[in-house]
Amino acid sequence: MMSSLQLSDGTVVVLDETSLEPGQVGTEGVTNLAALNSLMSLQKVPYDFGFYKMDFEVDHPTISLSARGSVVPAGAVVPVVVDACGGTSSGSEDQALLARLRIYLEATRRTELSLDDKSSALAEEDFVKARQQGQAVTGEDFHRMLTIARLTALSLGDEAMTASHWSHMKDLEARVAARVQQLASGATTGGRRTAAGGGVPAAAAAAPAAGATPISPGGQAGPLNAIPENE
Template identity: 30%
Template sequence: MEQGRLDATGVNNVAALGNMIMTQKVEYDFKYYKMEFDSDVSVLVLSEGKSLLPSDYHVPLRPEESSLQIFNAIIEAATYYLKEDIMNIIRIYLTSLKLVKYTISEDIQFVEDDFIEMRSNSDEDNPVTADDLHRLLVLARLVSLSRGFDTLDKECWEITKKMEAERLNRIKNRVASTI
């Protein structure tokens, strides 16, 4: 989407997209009645600023200074190489990760220990909650599967915690730099 004004149809469409992203339901208007249908749509929102669309994860990009100098060439190369067949391979890979059987073994005491430590080290302005644990477990699943494992091990858990700490740090620094 480009910057500008949304008319009533645009507002309704953005609301419908937001609803689909958050609930995985799409409402159809059959003129005389409306009906919701379940969907299973993965959404990636790219935005230069705050997006109109909701998302579970915000990952501020932090390009290296040298990359900024050749940004236009990078975009041109990506446009050239990421043809439809390559994009379809990426889509198949991402979809297949959702379908891989993944198990969490009984032997994940390290997760429980880390969560207890995170909660005890958190402050009341920024408490660590069960939602934070859930988010880490979801990310750990994706990290594990991306590395070819069908169960969580300590190394993938540590990588996940590091990635999440970096993401949260970027968000904090981004907010601090806009104040």
């Protein structure tokens, strides 16, 4: 039987959790949630052949949209601020933009990225300093930060991650943390959850991109299960 997750590599999976309501999850639902968890956290899809089960590695960038907390794990959680005053464009302009975006995304996904010794040392130093200061930074956090820094470099068309990319990643992390705190504050006080720029933010959970294999402090590729490979 054809599975909803039986897709070609590179297919983006978007999970819409915005309409979920409290209720009971049956046996089939639990199995489906387990499959989604495997997809998000390991980039593996389980197959049940009746006589035996087997996991297959996939390349499915996955995004989960939720108005509250997500029911599936994620490598990154970002409160999204919706701009209600966004402009509109004609259909032809939209198609032209989509065509350019597809070329851009394909090019960045296929770009090989290197990590020099200076950038690696800076990342390690930041990680050690954070641990010494008592911050709750885990090895998985470190892998995720390196992944985002590498994605930053790739998004700019660069072939090497530098200190500027690492600094930009830290700025992004601070901005996300500020949004998360603002969202939590709005929920606590019972007020309307809004953020700068207007609009009610929704949480977008994503797994990092296939071109962003986790890098260990020594510059080698980290384990596949250290952080999801797709975003």
